[in-house]
Amino acid sequence: MKAGIVNDFKIRVTSSKCPLPRFSITIEALSPEPLGDAVKILAFKFPPSKAIYSQEQRAVTLRIFDRMIGIYENGLITFCAENLEEAKNLLKKIVKIIREAQKEAIVKGVPDIRELEKWSKLNPLELYNYLPKANCGKCGEKTCIAFAAKVLSGEKKLEDCNLLRENKYSNLVKKMIEKYGNRIVEALGWKKITY
Numbered sequence: 001m002k003a004g005i006v007n008d009f010k011i012r013v014t015s016s017k018c019p020l021p022r023f024s025i026t027i028e029a030l031s032p033e034p035l036g037d038a039v040k041i042l043a044f045k046f047p048p049s050k051a052i053y054s055q056e057q058r059a060v061t062l063r064i065f066d067r068m069i070g071i072y073e074n075g076l077i078t079f080c081a082e083n084l085e086e087a088k089n090l091l092k093k094i095v096k097i098i099r100e101a102q103k104e105a106i107v108k109g110v111p112d113i114r115e116l117e118k119w120s121k122l123n124p125l126e127l128y129n130y131l132p133k134a135n136c137g138k139c140g141e142k143t144c145i146a147f148a149a150k151v152l153s154g155e156k157k158l159e160d161c162n163l164l165r166e167n168k169y170s171n172l173v174k175k176m177i178e179k180y181g182n183r184i185v186e187a188l189g190w191k192k193i194t195y
């Protein structure tokens with residue numbers, strides 16, 4: 001086991017417990033201060049398929065940078081890495097994302113636990129209920145259900161469905177906001193909410 005300081009984080013390096021053979025080490029990095037509510041913001045910065053918030057663990061698990069990264073409110077960050085150099089570079093990227101989340105927490109406030117639960121439970125079939133179901137292909141997907149899956153994987157934005165702006169379908173977004181709230185609908189890629 002090795003230990004050291006990287007970017008003010010105390011890091012502990014152990015042999016990999018990760019399933020992928022390319023990862024040879026596991027990193028535990030402890031922030032000099034707790035990360036607190038920024039962790040909840042992080043759950044919203046990524047689509048539900050890439051971020052799971054656990055109230056019990058007070059942590060978010062992100063599926064980014066080709067691996068799972070655990071970020072805890074107490075300041076602990078855990079992930080697998082190929083080697084120490086790769087781990088240091090990755091830690092810098094993770095810290096950048098966390099700092100952005102901390103700024104967002106100040107500007108937008110922190111999501112409550114009900115919002116986080118709704119966010120993590122969203123699935124393509126639920127989202128499909130709020131799409132025009134026209135299967136017109138204008139968003140680049142052949143069907144609305146395929147579009148819903150792409151929105152939830154972060155590959156498309158809700159705004160990519162132009163039909164949702166037409167009077168005929170505008171009620172769908174209103175209903176979505178009533179059910180999920182502005183924050184979730186914005187996180188799905190609907191930026192200009194005027195309802």
Ligand code: SF4
Nearest residue numbers: 136137139144147161
């Ligand atoms: S543009 Fe909208 S209505 Fe058309 S296929 Fe895509 S999601 Fe469905």
